[in-house]
Amino acid sequence: MFLEAALALLALSLSLLCRPWRMLGSRPGPGGMQDPVLSPLLTPLFASLVLLPWVWALPALHQMPLQLHWSGAPLVVLLIGWPLAVPVLLAVGAIAFALAPALDVSEALGMVVWQGLVPATLAMLWGAAMRRWCWHNIFVFILLRGFFGTVLCLFVASLLGQWAGHVLPNINEDLSRMARWLMAWADGVTTGMLTAVFVVFRPRWVATWSDAIYLQPPRSPEN
Numbered sequence: 001m002f003l004e005a006a007l008a009l010l011a012l013s014l015s016l017l018c019r020p021w022r023m024l025g026s027r028p029g030p031g032g033m034q035d036p037v038l039s040p041l042l043t044p045l046f047a048s049l050v051l052l053p054w055v056w057a058l059p060a061l062h063q064m065p066l067q068l069h070w071s072g073a074p075l076v077v078l079l080i081g082w083p084l085a086v087p088v089l090l091a092v093g094a095i096a097f098a099l100a101p102a103l104d105v106s107e108a109l110g111m112v113v114w115q116g117l118v119p120a121t122l123a124m125l126w127g128a129a130m131r132r133w134c135w136h137n138i139f140v141f142i143l144l145r146g147f148f149g150t151v152l153c154l155f156v157a158s159l160l161g162q163w164a165g166h167v168l169p170n171i172n173e174d175l176s177r178m179a180r181w182l183m184a185w186a187d188g189v190t191t192g193m194l195t196a197v198f199v200v201f202r203p204r205w206v207a208t209w210s211d212a213i214y215l216q217p218p219r220s221p222e223n
Contacts, residue, residue, distance in 0.1 A: 001105075001106045001109060001110075003164060004106075004109045004110050004112075004113040004114075004164075005109060007113050007117060007118070008090065008109065008112060008113055008117060011086050011117045011121065012086055012087065012090060014083075014086075015082065015083040015084070015085075015086035015087060016083075016087075018083035019083075020081070020083035020084035020086075020087070021084075023039060023041055023080070023081065023083075023084055023207065024039045024041060024042060024045070024084075025039060040202075040204035040205055041079070041080050041084070041205070041207055043205055044076075044079035044080055044205050045079075045080055045084070045088060048072070048076050048079075048080070048088055048092065049088065049091060049092060049095070051072075052072050052076070052089075052092045052096075053092050053093075053095035053096040053099055054096075054099065055070050055072060056069075056070075056092060056093065056096040056111060056115065056116075057096040057097075057099040057100035057103070058070075060100035060102040060103050060107075061099075061100055061102075068183060069115060069183060070183070070186065070187055070190075071115050071116065071119055071154055071157075071187055072187070072190075072191075073085070073089060073115065073116045073117070073119045073120040073123065073154075074119055074120065074123035074149065074150040074153055074154065074187070074191055075146075075150070075190075075191040075194060075195070076088060076089065076120065077120045077123045077124055077127070077208070078123070078127075078145065078146060078191070078195055078206060078207075078208050078209075079198070079205055079206055079207060079208075080207050081207040081208060082120060082121065082123075082124035084207075085120050086117060086120065089112065089116035089117055089120060090112060090116075090117075092112075092116065093108055093109075093111060093112030093116060094108075096108065096111070110161065110164075110166045113161075114157055114158065114160065114161030114164070114166055115157075115161075118157040118160060118161070119153045119154045119156075119157040122152075122153035122156060122157055123145075123149060123150065123153045126145070126149045126152065126153055127145050127149065127208060130144050130145055130149070131213070136213050136214050136216060137214060138199065138214050138215065140214075141195075141199065141209065141214050142192060142195050142196045142199060143192065145195070145208070146191050146192040146194075146195030146196065147188050147189070147191065147192030147195075148188065148192075150184070150187055150188040150191040150192065151184045151185055151187070151188035152184075154183075154184040154187050154188070155180060155181055155184040158180040158183070158184065159177070159180065162176060162177075162180070168180075
């Protein structure tokens with residue numbers, strides 16, 4: 001529990017240093033400063049606070065031989081950015097803890113860290129690497145960041161959580177790794193699909209998306 005508390009406190013401290021609340025401030029509307037418009041990121045933020053707690057609490061609300069976990073943390077990072085995602089994921093964990101009386105404090109903290117903060121941080125680092133070393137294209141953003149990046153980050157985070165002692169009940173180690181790999185793919189398919197939908201129809205909901213970066217016109221061949 002000490003490791004999870006230290007990681008959560010470190011992530012929250014770093015996110016607050018970035019002053020994420022600035023992303024939610026009002027912006028000038030069509031009429032200038034006299035007609036401010038609320039940040040479009042409020043929609044995915046409130047959606048995360050409403051939907052994710054039930055998803056996280058679901059394994060503790062029913063009894064099954066294999067508890068299926070869905071994270072959604074990489075999607076939250078894509079939508080509202082890592083600095084804002086950290087306090088949101090902490091709030092999601094607190095709400096899930098309130099919804100599931102079967103969870104104790106150590107289990108809830110482990111869920112927040114290994115199901116939320118760690119994959120979110122890995123997704124942020126993966127996205128920075130993709131922007132730095134990969135070509136800028138809408139399909140690269142959707143496939144490498146939304147789909148494959150989610151699978152990779154969640155699988156690595158789940159293995160780290162297993163190493164830290166958060167194991168799947170009644171499942172041996174080898175089968176547990178296979179189950180975590182399959183659950184990461186389920187998360188990746190959902191995140192990739194929603195990323196594609198939001199980039200096309202609601203790009204203002206995706207804080208990590210930029211038309212200027214990923215929709216650059218093709219360069220003309222040099223003579």
